[in-house]
Amino acid sequence: MRNLxxxxxxxxxxxxxxxxxxxxxxxxxxxxxxxxxxxxxHANGFSALVRSLRGEIGNDxxxxxxxxxxxxxxxxxxxxxxxxxxxxKFQYPTSSLLIGYVAHAGHVSxxxxxxxxxxxxxxxxxxxxxxxxxxxxxxxxxxxxxxxxLIASLGLxxxxxxxxxxxxxxxxxxxxxxTLAVWFWIRNNRASAGIALAIACAFKPxxxxxxxxxxxxxxxxxxxxxxxxxxxxxxxxxxxxGWHHELEYVSALSFLSRHGESIPENQSINGWLQRLLRNGxxxxxxxxx
Numbered sequence: 001m002r003n004l005x006x007x008x009x010x011x012x013x014x015x016x017x018x019x020x021x022x023x024x025x026x027x028x029x030x031x032x033x034x035x036x037x038x039x040x041x042h043a044n045g046f047s048a049l050v051r052s053l054r055g056e057i058g059n060d061x062x063x064x065x066x067x068x069x070x071x072x073x074x075x076x077x078x079x080x081x082x083x084x085x086x087x088x089k090f091q092y093p094t095s096s097l098l099i100g101y102v103a104h105a106g107h108v109s110x111x112x113x114x115x116x117x118x119x120x121x122x123x124x125x126x127x128x129x130x131x132x133x134x135x136x137x138x139x140x141x142x143x144x145x146x147x148x149x150l151i152a153s154l155g156l157x158x159x160x161x162x163x164x165x166x167x168x169x170x171x172x173x174x175x176x177x178x179t180l181a182v183w184f185w186i187r188n189n190r191a192s193a194g195i196a197l198a199i200a201c202a203f204k205p206x207x208x209x210x211x212x213x214x215x216x217x218x219x220x221x222x223x224x225x226x227x228x229x230x231x232x233x234x235x236x237x238x239x240x241x242g243w244h245h246e247l248e249y250v251s252a253l254s255f256l257s258r259h260g261e262s263i264p265e266n267q268s269i270n271g272w273l274q275r276l277l278r279n280g281x282x283x284x285x286x287x288x289x
Contacts, residue, residue: 022150060167066110069100079252095202095237121176126152194225
């Protein structure tokens, strides 16, 4: 009995230590966000959170996807027109445009559908981030809800996530799907992890590298689920929009590999190098390559 009480006390002390550490981290995160807000009021997690709570969801993805959906359903070339000629920021495959049929069926705009997806994806990302933390660090007993709230608090001030909501970026959905895949993987549900990443791959093809990773690790359930869903989505895209757009996409990728995206909003290594070489515009632009 003494040993049981001692173990219970040790577990409780460990749980309290975790809660205190998370609380301290959250306070530091909020303080840093406020300081950044004072220094640069319009480009930080705090200001993006305030704008998002006001319902200010931009059309960073929906504008270009709506243009692409209209072209994809017409006889006009999609990628040569949007990317190569007009330099519009549409780097997604045609499988991403299947969302357009959801909007069409619901008689709502593309912006409405993507705004709803973006907000829901952000909320679910915060929820599953807490769930992953609890899986990786079991315990916390009666503090499980406190842990979830503290993890959510950290996510609310995570600039890439909350700014994605504010801008209306479909990247927020990809972030959620990746988080969901991690949660499934930790729970040893390999097939569901493959499905989540395959759906994300419909928007971001470079994620197909996870398929190679699964093959190298001989995770056959993951690989089969990934292949099945990715193939199904691609077939639906071909049936909806035709093969010719898939061939055009190859030329668009070649064009992007040579030019990149040098606008200040591009925070990748490629964007930083392009700015360093002054290969592009110096001020924010509406999505030019």
